[in-house]
Amino acid sequence: MYTILEKRRLAHGIQEYTVEAPLVARAAKAGQFVVIRLHQRGERIPITLADWDPDRGTITLVVQAVGKTTVELEECFQEGDALADVVGPLGEPSEIEDYGRVVCVAGGVGIAPIHPVARALKEAGNEVICIAGARNQGLLFWLDRLSQVCHELIVTTDDGSYGRKGLVTEPLKELVGAGRVDRVWAIGPAVMMKFCSLVCQEAGVPIIVSLNPIMVDGTGMCGACRVEVDGQVRFGCVDGPEFPGDKVNWDLLIARLSAFKEEERCALERYRELLKEATA
Amino acid sequence: MIRKTQVPMREQDPRERIHNFQEVPYGYTPEEAIQEAKRCLQCKNAPCIGGCPVEIDIPRFIAHLAEGDFRGAIRVIKESNNLPAICGRVCPQETQCEGVCTLGKKFEPVAIGRLERFVADWERERGVELPPVGEPTGFRVAVVGSGPAGLACAVDLRRFGHAVTMFEALHEPGGVLMYGIPEFRLPKDIVRAEIATLQEMGVELVTNAVVGKTFTVDELLADGYQAVFVGTGAGLPRFLGVPGESLIGVYSANEFLTRVNLMRAYRFPEYDTPIRVGRRVAVVGGGNVAMDAARTALRLGAEEVLVLYRRTEAEMPARREEIRHAREEGVVFHFLVSPVRFLGERGELAGVECIRMELGAPDESGRRRPVPIEGSEFVITIETAVIAIGNQPHPLVPRTTPGLSVTRWGTIQADEEGATSREGVFAGGDIVTGAATVISAMGAGKKAARAIDRYLRERVASRA
Ligand SMILES: Cc1cc2nc3c(=O)[nH]c(=O)nc-3n(C[C@H](O)[C@H](O)[C@H](O)COP(=O)(O)OP(=O)(O)OC[C@H]3O[C@@H](n4cnc5c(N)ncnc54)[C@H](O)[C@@H]3O)c2cc1C
Ligand SMILES: Cc1cc2nc3c(=O)[nH]c(=O)nc-3n(C[C@H](O)[C@H](O)[C@H](O)COP(=O)(O)OP(=O)(O)OC[C@H]3O[C@@H](n4cnc5c(N)ncnc54)[C@H](O)[C@@H]3O)c2cc1C
Numbered sequence: 001m002y003t004i005l006e007k008r009r010l011a012h013g014i015q016e017y018t019v020e021a022p023l024v025a026r027a028a029k030a031g032q033f034v035v036i037r038l039h040q041r042g043e044r045i046p047i048t049l050a051d052w053d054p055d056r057g058t059i060t061l062v063v064q065a066v067g068k069t070t071v072e073l074e075e076c077f078q079e080g081d082a083l084a085d086v087v088g089p090l091g092e093p094s095e096i097e098d099y100g101r102v103v104c105v106a107g108g109v110g111i112a113p114i115h116p117v118a119r120a121l122k123e124a125g126n127e128v129i130c131i132a133g134a135r136n137q138g139l140l141f142w143l144d145r146l147s148q149v150c151h152e153l154i155v156t157t158d159d160g161s162y163g164r165k166g167l168v169t170e171p172l173k174e175l176v177g178a179g180r181v182d183r184v185w186a187i188g189p190a191v192m193m194k195f196c197s198l199v200c201q202e203a204g205v206p207i208i209v210s211l212n213p214i215m216v217d218g219t220g221m222c223g224a225c226r227v228e229v230d231g232q233v234r235f236g237c238v239d240g241p242e243f244p245g246d247k248v249n250w251d252l253l254i255a256r257l258s259a260f261k262e263e264e265r266c267a268l269e270r271y272r273e274l275l276k277e278a279t280a
Numbered sequence: 281m282i283r284k285t286q287v288p289m290r291e292q293d294p295r296e297r298i299h300n301f302q303e304v305p306y307g308y309t310p311e312e313a314i315q316e317a318k319r320c321l322q323c324k325n326a327p328c329i330g331g332c333p334v335e336i337d338i339p340r341f342i343a344h345l346a347e348g349d350f351r352g353a354i355r356v357i358k359e360s361n362n363l364p365a366i367c368g369r370v371c372p373q374e375t376q377c378e379g380v381c382t383l384g385k386k387f388e389p390v391a392i393g394r395l396e397r398f399v400a401d402w403e404r405e406r407g408v409e410l411p412p413v414g415e416p417t418g419f420r421v422a423v424v425g426s427g428p429a430g431l432a433c434a435v436d437l438r439r440f441g442h443a444v445t446m447f448e449a450l451h452e453p454g455g456v457l458m459y460g461i462p463e464f465r466l467p468k469d470i471v472r473a474e475i476a477t478l479q480e481m482g483v484e485l486v487t488n489a490v491v492g493k494t495f496t497v498d499e500l501l502a503d504g505y506q507a508v509f510v511g512t513g514a515g516l517p518r519f520l521g522v523p524g525e526s527l528i529g530v531y532s533a534n535e536f537l538t539r540v541n542l543m544r545a546y547r548f549p550e551y552d553t554p555i556r557v558g559r560r561v562a563v564v565g566g567g568n569v570a571m572d573a574a575r576t577a578l579r580l581g582a583e584e585v586l587v588l589y590r591r592t593e594a595e596m597p598a599r600r601e602e603i604r605h606a607r608e609e610g611v612v613f614h615f616l617v618s619p620v621r622f623l624g625e626r627g628e629l630a631g632v633e634c635i636r637m638e639l640g641a642p643d644e645s646g647r648r649r650p651v652p653i654e655g656s657e658f659v660i661t662i663e664t665a666v667i668a669i670g671n672q673p674h675p676l677v678p679r680t681t682p683g684l685s686v687t688r689w690g691t692i693q694a695d696e697e698g699a700t701s702r703e704g705v706f707a708g709g710d711i712v713t714g715a716a717t718v719i720s721a722m723g724a725g726k727k728a729a730r731a732i733d734r735y736l737r738e739r740v741a742s743r744a
């Protein structure tokens with residue numbers, strides 16, 4: 001169950017996992033996510049479905065190591081190992097239609113979750129332009145895969161080590177400013193989605209973002225994932241994760257992401273110490 | 281001469297127990313149980329049986345117990361209740377069997393719950409007798425949700441000989457018994473033992489299966505299940521809807537308890553899921569959920585825990601024992617108050633503004649409606665708040681099952697026996713009644729099992 005069939009390093013601290021999960025693979029749609037748990041003492045963390053293969057019964061997850069759980073996954077889970085739990089697909093699928101001309105913006109590890117959305121939009125007949133950005137070239141991945149699911153791919157890096165130098169918001173601003181953009185999708189860090197939303201709002205172009213609040217169950221029963229959209233409290237896991245970006249209370253989302261900062265630091269430190277002891 | 285009072289049950293000292301998650305009462309010894317059993321009058325009319333939602337033959341089980349025949353006692357209970365170790369601990373006996381006990385008219389009623397608990401624990405320690413599994417019928421039934429409703433339904437379906445697969449959304453089965461009710465009130469080993477019994481009886485268990493997402497009820501029906509039982513509970517947290525409720529430090533009771541019980545956050549960082557509790561904690565609500573949250577907060581290290589309830593103690597829906605335990609442990613009750621907004625500093629909870637209430641005319645529930653007293657607002661400094669004002673039915677299955685009728689409260693419409701508007705689909709427990717009790721959910725599961733059995737043998741068989 002939930003065996004890791006393939007593991008591939010994509011970039012510094014970013015790994016791609018192909019995991020056996022036939023029921024999820026059969027039902028998955030663009031925009032949805034799974035909740036995984038590494039082992040019996042593990043926490044439940046949400047990861048977006050980057051791809052899936054119903055025939056093979058597998059799903060693809062791309063995970064960036066940022067704290068205890070994701071670091072442990074990267075360091076301690078190899079091909080042949082199994083995750084304790086994978087549940088999904090969760091969340092509402094992306095609303096895919098033929099909108100006309102769509103821009104899909106991905107920041108950092110967001111390249112993985114934007115991939116199925118872009119693919120579905122292209123299949124639905126849209127003209128799809130992708131913008132993928134990262135801090136530097138070493139953090140970019142899947143550019144080949146992304147270029148296959150869009151008509152045009154623009155790449156940016158903060159330091160100019162690859163593609164255009166600068167932030168993803170700059171090409172986005174140019175595109176929406178020039179008109180003829182019917183809808184924008186943005187997936188990435190909260191701050192990046194916030195600024196993409198501001199750009200689109202100014203230009204009057206609808207924007208959909210995929211929110212990443214802290215979750216526990218992922219099925220609507222705890223409310224840990226509550227976000228404020230259009231002045232209303234919504235649950236990220238069941239009402240989302242996609243919401244209109246111009247309606248999101250970003251400051252609240254960003255504040256709530258730091259709810260367990262202290263504990264997260266403590267957990268990572270303890271993990272590193274235990275690992276050191278174990279390998280000493 | 282009969283004892284006027286119940287044989288007391290020994291408990292952990294409150295000063296000790298607020299530092300651990302071990303169970304509070306120790307349970308009766310065999311001698312204590314026999315002594316208490318002998319208080320029963322063996323009434324001819326036995327009002328206690330009518331007070332029990334699953335009609336356990338109470339005087340008969342107590343008679344066996346009084347004679348020291350514990351095996352005989354547990355057999356009587358299990359004729360009507362599959363989960364006695366759980367019910368003995370969590371049933372609101374004071375409003376059920378013990379509430380109508382003849383002895384209770386003059387003295388303290390027979391401690392029926394404690395006796396039930398005693399015999400169930402006695403049996404678990406000695407090895408549980410598996411209920412007999414019926415001859416295979418060739419029918420397959422899907423049970424959705426593994427709370428008390430699903431568990432009870434699955435056991436009886438196996439007794440009737442049907443093949444049963446139970447689907448659970450979470451990674452561990454048990455429903456509220458696992459994620460809601462804390463270890464110090466219902467040790468999780470007891471719930472796990474019940475699940476193990478179920479599996480020994482041949483129930484196939486599939487965790488991580490969110491029906492409505494992973495697959496739908498209709499897909500199950502198309503996939504070779506001739507009937508589906510929906511026992512998905514009332515797991516959706518309600519919030520107050522007041523400003524500041526999304527500040528860091530405000531939890532729903534479900535989040536708070538799920539982190540602690542299901543995810544074992546009380547053992548962080550040994551377990552990965554964190555929980556944060558400040559020095560001063562306010563719990564909003566007056567039911568079992570509020571008591572559980574308050575007592576959990578104490579055990580997580582809070583120095584002071586306040587319960588804010590908008591009515592008075594007399595209206596509190598919590599079990600009496602829970603209120604007593606909470607008080608002994610130092611929980612402070614504020615009655616006739618209601619939060620109007622949460623106050624924050626740099627995104628984190630720092631206080632709560634409340635308004636005082638008074639009781640007005642009775643509402644639909646027959647309880648007097650609390651009305652705010654204008655101008656009586658005041659602020660309490662707190663660092664953590666837990667909202668425990670009730671749960672709503674889970675909408676996922678109704679929303680993804682075309683033709684399944686729901687009420688305006690979002691509960692699934694079902695008759696006495698659990699039959700819904702969809703042929704072959706049955707439902708019971710909190711998803712039908714709204715948040716209720718373990719025993720009523722269990723009773724509904726049992727009734728539905730009988731109805732499903734009849735449906736399969738009559739309708740489906742005649743079609744074949
Ligand atoms: C719908 C959704 C989809 C996501 N998809 C991806 C993905 O495809 N790839 C990827 O690398 N990451 C994804 N994430 C983020 C990922 O869940 C977090 O990085 C992960 O939970 C961090 O756990 P940790 O223990 O390694 O780090 P921690 O040190 O615990 O946390 C690091 C940061 O991650 C966030 N976080 C912590 N716990 C949780 C939690 N239980 N749920 C959500 N966020 C949390 C917090 O902001 C925290 O500051 C997604 C998040 C959401 C909500
Ligand atoms: C904190 C707390 C304390 C309580 N204390 C008491 C008490 O002392 N005494 C008492 O009698 N009652 C008490 N109750 C109430 C009692 O627990 C419930 O009435 C009872 O558990 C309802 O049983 P159920 O089987 O209907 O649902 P639940 O126990 O809620 O179980 C439903 C199960 O279905 C699963 N599920 C939901 N949706 C899906 C889906 N789509 N697919 C698959 N699975 C799904 C859920 O994850 C859950 O495991 C308490 C409740 C809480 C929350």
Ligand code: SF4
Nearest residue numbers: 320321323328381382
């Ligand atoms: S009502 Fe009380 S005294 Fe009478 S049979 Fe029942 S438990 Fe015994």
Ligand code: FES
Nearest residue numbers: 218220222223237
């Ligand atoms: S994660 Fe629990 S309700 Fe969304």
